[in-house]
Amino acid sequence: MEPIKRVSAEKYYMNVISLLGMLLSAISAIVIVLFLALQAFRGFENPYLEIVTFFLLPGGILFGGVMTYFGAWRTRIKHRRNPNVELPPLPRLDFNDPSKLRLTAFFALVTVVFFAVIGVASIKGFEFTESTVFCGEVCHVPMEPEHVAWQGSPHARVRCVECHVGSGLDYYVKAKINGTRQLYSVLTGTYPTPIPTPVHNLRPARGTCERCHWPEKFISARHKIFSHNAPNEENAKRELQMLIKIGGTPGAPNTSGIHWHIGKEVSYVATDEKRQVIPYVAVKHSNGTIDEYVSTEKPITKEEVAKHEKRVMDCIDCHNRPAHSYNPPSDELDHGFEAHRLDPSLPYLKKIASELLEKPYKSNEEAVASIDKEIQAYYAKNYPALVTSKAASIKQASEEVQRIYSRNYFPKMKVVWSAYPTNMGHFYFPGCFRCHDGKHKNAAGKIISKDCNLCHSVLSQTQENIPKGTQVKDFVHPVDIGDEMKKTNCSECHAPAGIDVTGGEVKKH
Ligand code: HEC
Ligand code: HEC
Ligand code: HEC
Ligand code: HEC
Ligand code: HEC
Ligand code: HEC
Structure with missing residues (x-):
C-alpha cells in the first residue's frame, strides 16, 4: 500500500x-x-x-x-x-x-x-x-377580532402572553405545544369560526391577573355613570349614577362587597359550554363547612353534580372579557353621543344606527358601504332639510357607525358581539344573575341574594319618565314593566336576538 x-x-x-x-x-x-x-x-x-x-x-x-x-x-x-x-x-x-x-x-x-x-x-x-405582533398578526384572519378588541381595551398595553401564558417554563412549553397545533389548523384552514369561548385550559388567574392586580386592594366603592340615549326622535339622554360596591377585600375586617368571592372558595357547576347556566354553587367556609346552593328553577341531582367538572371561581368568571370585549351597538352608540362623535340633534340616529349595525353583512366592505348609503338615504328621504344644514354631522355619524361596525363585527370569523357573552353585570346576558337570580337555595332555605342594593346603590337617575328634580332611590325602568323587573332576569327581555339566555348558545346570526 x-x-x-x-x-x-x-x-x-x-x-x-x-x-x-x-x-x-x-x-x-x-x-x-x-x-x-x-x-x-x-x-x-x-x-x-x-x-x-x-x-x-x-x-x-x-x-x-x-x-x-x-x-x-x-x-x-x-x-x-x-x-x-x-x-x-x-x-x-x-x-x-x-x-x-x-x-x-x-x-x-x-x-x-x-x-x-x-x-x-x-x-x-x-x-x-412572546410579542403581540406574533400572537395577533401572524395568524391575521383567525386572531383579528381578538386583536382588534384588545387594542381598544384597558389592557392594550398588556401583552397577550401575560394573560394567556404567564411566567414559568411549564406554561411556556404548554403554550408552544398548543401553538403548534393552532398553527397547523391555520395552515390547513381548519380553525373554528368563531373561535370558541371560554378558553378551557386558561391558566388560573392567580398566575396571570393577580401578578398585576392585588385583590387585597379592592376596597370601598366606585362611582359609575351609565349614560344612555333613548331610541326615540330626540335620542333623549338617560343617565344613571350608581355606587358600585367593589369592596370585599379578602382577610380585611369588613369584607363585604363584590370581591367577596375571591377571599372564599366558591365553586360551581355549569351545564353548558359557555358557562351561562349554573344550577349548582358551593361555598367553602373557613371552618371547613360547605354551603351548597341549588337552582329551584333548573334543579340538578347530586349524581349529576358529581358527573360535572367543578370550577373554582376566579377573576375570569366575572371579568371574562377584560381584553376582548365586543360591545353591543346600543352601548357603543351611547359612547359615541357622550364623546360628541354623534350629534343627538339628528332625529332617530340611535334607532337607525342600531338597526343598521345589527343587519347581517357578508363582508366588512359590504357593511361599511351599506351603512353610509343607508344613513344618507334615511335623512334624504325623511328629513331632506337636514341634508344640507347638517351635512357635516351626517357624514361624521356615518363614519362613527362604520367604525363601530369594524370594531365589533368580523364577518370572516363569524364574530358578532352576541357570540361572546360578558359576565359583568346582568343586562344583556345573565352575568351575576347566573347565581344571584334569587332562585338558588341552600338546605336551610337561604337564597343567593338578588337584592338590587347588594352590589350597587342608585345615586341619581334622569330619564323621560322621571319628573325633573325627583330624587329616586331605586332604579326606575324606562318603560313600565310592573314587578317583572324584580321577578324576571333582565336578560330574558334584553338578550340579543338569536340568543337563548337559558341555554346561552347562539342560534343564528
Ligand atoms: C388582560 C388579559 C388578556 C390579554 C392581554 C389578552 N387576552 Fe385573550 N383572553 C383573555 C381572557 C380572560 C379570555 C377569555 C377566557 C374565558 O372566558 O375563558 C381570552 C380569550 C381569548 C381567545 C379565545 C376566544 C375568545 O375571544 O374568547 C383568543 C383567541 C384570545 N384571547 C387571543 C388573544 C390575543 C391574540 C391577545 C393579544 C393580542 C390576547 N388574547 C390578549 C385575557 C386576555
Ligand atoms: C401586566 C399587568 C396586567 C395583567 C396581567 C392584567 N392586568 Fe388588568 N389592568 C392592568 C392595568 C395597568 C390596568 C389599568 C388600565 C387603565 O386604567 O388604563 C388594568 C385594568 C383592569 C381593570 C379595570 C378596567 C376598567 O375598566 O377600569 C380590570 C377589571 C382588570 N384590569 C382585570 C384584569 C383581569 C381579569 C386580568 C386577568 C385576566 C388582568 N386584569 C390582567 C394591568 C394588568
Ligand atoms: C357562581 C355563582 C356566583 C356568581 C356568578 C356571582 N356570585 Fe356573588 N355570590 C355568590 C354566593 C354563593 C354568595 C354568598 C351568598 C351568601 O352567603 O349569602 C355571593 C355573594 C355576593 C355578594 C355579597 C358579599 C358579601 O359581602 O357578603 C356580592 C356583593 C356579590 N355576590 C356580587 C356579585 C356580582 C357583582 C356578581 C357578578 C359580577 C356575582 N356576585 C356573581 C355566588 C355567585
Ligand atoms: C363576582 C365577580 C367578580 C370577581 C370574581 C372579580 N371581580 Fe373584579 N370587579 C367585579 C365588578 C362587578 C367590578 C365593578 C365593575 C364596574 O364598576 O364596572 C369589578 C371591578 C374590578 C376592578 C376595577 C376596580 C376599580 O377600583 O375601579 C379591577 C381592577 C378588578 N375588578 C379586578 C379583579 C381581579 C384581578 C379579580 C380576581 C382576583 C377580580 N376582579 C374578581 C366583579 C368581580
Ligand atoms: C349580584 C350583584 C347585582 C345585583 C343583585 C343587582 N345588580 Fe345591577 N348591576 C350589577 C353590576 C355588576 C352592574 C354593572 C357593571 C358595569 O357595567 O359596570 C349592574 C348594572 C346595573 C344597571 C345598569 C345597566 C346599564 O347598562 O345601564 C342597572 C340599571 C341595574 N344594575 C339594576 C339592577 C336592579 C334593578 C337590580 C335588582 C333587581 C339589580 N341591578 C341587582 C350587579 C348587580
Ligand atoms: C319584561 C321585559 C323586561 C324586563 C324583565 C326588563 N326590561 Fe328593561 N326594557 C324592556 C323594554 C321593552 C325596554 C324599552 C326599550 C327602550 O325604550 O329603550 C327596556 C329598556 C331598558 C333600559 C333602557 C335601555 C337604553 O338603551 O336606554 C334599561 C337601562 C333597562 N331596560 C334596564 C333593565 C334592567 C336593569 C332590568 C332587570 C333588573 C330590566 N331592564 C328588565 C323590557 C324589560
Whole structure:
C-alpha cells in the first residue's frame, strides 16, 4: 500500500459543496445582523420578516455549516481512496502563510461569530414569539377580532402572553405545544369560526391577573355613570349614577362587597359550554363547612353534580372579557353621543344606527358601504332639510357607525358581539344573575341574594319618565314593566336576538 500523501486539511474545504455552505452561512449571518441593525435604528416590526430572520436564517447558518463539513468529509474520503487526485490550491490570501495557525484561528473566529449571531437571533426569536405582533398578526384572519378588541381595551398595553401564558417554563412549553397545533389548523384552514369561548385550559388567574392586580386592594366603592340615549326622535339622554360596591377585600375586617368571592372558595357547576347556566354553587367556609346552593328553577341531582367538572371561581368568571370585549351597538352608540362623535340633534340616529349595525353583512366592505348609503338615504328621504344644514354631522355619524361596525363585527370569523357573552353585570346576558337570580337555595332555605342594593346603590337617575328634580332611590325602568323587573332576569327581555339566555348558545346570526 502506498503511504497516504499528507495534505493540509484546509484543502479538503475547497470543493463546491463546502464553498456553497460557507457562502450560505455567511450570507445568512450578514442578513441577520443587517436586520437587527435596521430594527434597532428604525424600530419597525414585521411578523413575516421576523419569522424569516429569527427562524429561517439561523437555520441557514447551521445548514451552511453542515454543508461545509459534509463537502470536506466527502473530498477527504475521495482523496483517501485515490490520493493522486489533485486538490485545488487554497486561494492566495495573506494568512495562507505560515498558514496553519492563522487559518485555524480564522475558522474558529468565524464559528464563534456564527454561533453568536445564532444566539442573538434565538433570543430575539423567543422574544418575538412572546410579542403581540406574533400572537395577533401572524395568524391575521383567525386572531383579528381578538386583536382588534384588545387594542381598544384597558389592557392594550398588556401583552397577550401575560394573560394567556404567564411566567414559568411549564406554561411556556404548554403554550408552544398548543401553538403548534393552532398553527397547523391555520395552515390547513381548519380553525373554528368563531373561535370558541371560554378558553378551557386558561391558566388560573392567580398566575396571570393577580401578578398585576392585588385583590387585597379592592376596597370601598366606585362611582359609575351609565349614560344612555333613548331610541326615540330626540335620542333623549338617560343617565344613571350608581355606587358600585367593589369592596370585599379578602382577610380585611369588613369584607363585604363584590370581591367577596375571591377571599372564599366558591365553586360551581355549569351545564353548558359557555358557562351561562349554573344550577349548582358551593361555598367553602373557613371552618371547613360547605354551603351548597341549588337552582329551584333548573334543579340538578347530586349524581349529576358529581358527573360535572367543578370550577373554582376566579377573576375570569366575572371579568371574562377584560381584553376582548365586543360591545353591543346600543352601548357603543351611547359612547359615541357622550364623546360628541354623534350629534343627538339628528332625529332617530340611535334607532337607525342600531338597526343598521345589527343587519347581517357578508363582508366588512359590504357593511361599511351599506351603512353610509343607508344613513344618507334615511335623512334624504325623511328629513331632506337636514341634508344640507347638517351635512357635516351626517357624514361624521356615518363614519362613527362604520367604525363601530369594524370594531365589533368580523364577518370572516363569524364574530358578532352576541357570540361572546360578558359576565359583568346582568343586562344583556345573565352575568351575576347566573347565581344571584334569587332562585338558588341552600338546605336551610337561604337564597343567593338578588337584592338590587347588594352590589350597587342608585345615586341619581334622569330619564323621560322621571319628573325633573325627583330624587329616586331605586332604579326606575324606562318603560313600565310592573314587578317583572324584580321577578324576571333582565336578560330574558334584553338578550340579543338569536340568543337563548337559558341555554346561552347562539342560534343564528
Ligand atoms: C388582560 C388579559 C388578556 C390579554 C392581554 C389578552 N387576552 Fe385573550 N383572553 C383573555 C381572557 C380572560 C379570555 C377569555 C377566557 C374565558 O372566558 O375563558 C381570552 C380569550 C381569548 C381567545 C379565545 C376566544 C375568545 O375571544 O374568547 C383568543 C383567541 C384570545 N384571547 C387571543 C388573544 C390575543 C391574540 C391577545 C393579544 C393580542 C390576547 N388574547 C390578549 C385575557 C386576555
Ligand atoms: C401586566 C399587568 C396586567 C395583567 C396581567 C392584567 N392586568 Fe388588568 N389592568 C392592568 C392595568 C395597568 C390596568 C389599568 C388600565 C387603565 O386604567 O388604563 C388594568 C385594568 C383592569 C381593570 C379595570 C378596567 C376598567 O375598566 O377600569 C380590570 C377589571 C382588570 N384590569 C382585570 C384584569 C383581569 C381579569 C386580568 C386577568 C385576566 C388582568 N386584569 C390582567 C394591568 C394588568
Ligand atoms: C357562581 C355563582 C356566583 C356568581 C356568578 C356571582 N356570585 Fe356573588 N355570590 C355568590 C354566593 C354563593 C354568595 C354568598 C351568598 C351568601 O352567603 O349569602 C355571593 C355573594 C355576593 C355578594 C355579597 C358579599 C358579601 O359581602 O357578603 C356580592 C356583593 C356579590 N355576590 C356580587 C356579585 C356580582 C357583582 C356578581 C357578578 C359580577 C356575582 N356576585 C356573581 C355566588 C355567585
Ligand atoms: C363576582 C365577580 C367578580 C370577581 C370574581 C372579580 N371581580 Fe373584579 N370587579 C367585579 C365588578 C362587578 C367590578 C365593578 C365593575 C364596574 O364598576 O364596572 C369589578 C371591578 C374590578 C376592578 C376595577 C376596580 C376599580 O377600583 O375601579 C379591577 C381592577 C378588578 N375588578 C379586578 C379583579 C381581579 C384581578 C379579580 C380576581 C382576583 C377580580 N376582579 C374578581 C366583579 C368581580
Ligand atoms: C349580584 C350583584 C347585582 C345585583 C343583585 C343587582 N345588580 Fe345591577 N348591576 C350589577 C353590576 C355588576 C352592574 C354593572 C357593571 C358595569 O357595567 O359596570 C349592574 C348594572 C346595573 C344597571 C345598569 C345597566 C346599564 O347598562 O345601564 C342597572 C340599571 C341595574 N344594575 C339594576 C339592577 C336592579 C334593578 C337590580 C335588582 C333587581 C339589580 N341591578 C341587582 C350587579 C348587580
Ligand atoms: C319584561 C321585559 C323586561 C324586563 C324583565 C326588563 N326590561 Fe328593561 N326594557 C324592556 C323594554 C321593552 C325596554 C324599552 C326599550 C327602550 O325604550 O329603550 C327596556 C329598556 C331598558 C333600559 C333602557 C335601555 C337604553 O338603551 O336606554 C334599561 C337601562 C333597562 N331596560 C334596564 C333593565 C334592567 C336593569 C332590568 C332587570 C333588573 C330590566 N331592564 C328588565 C323590557 C324589560
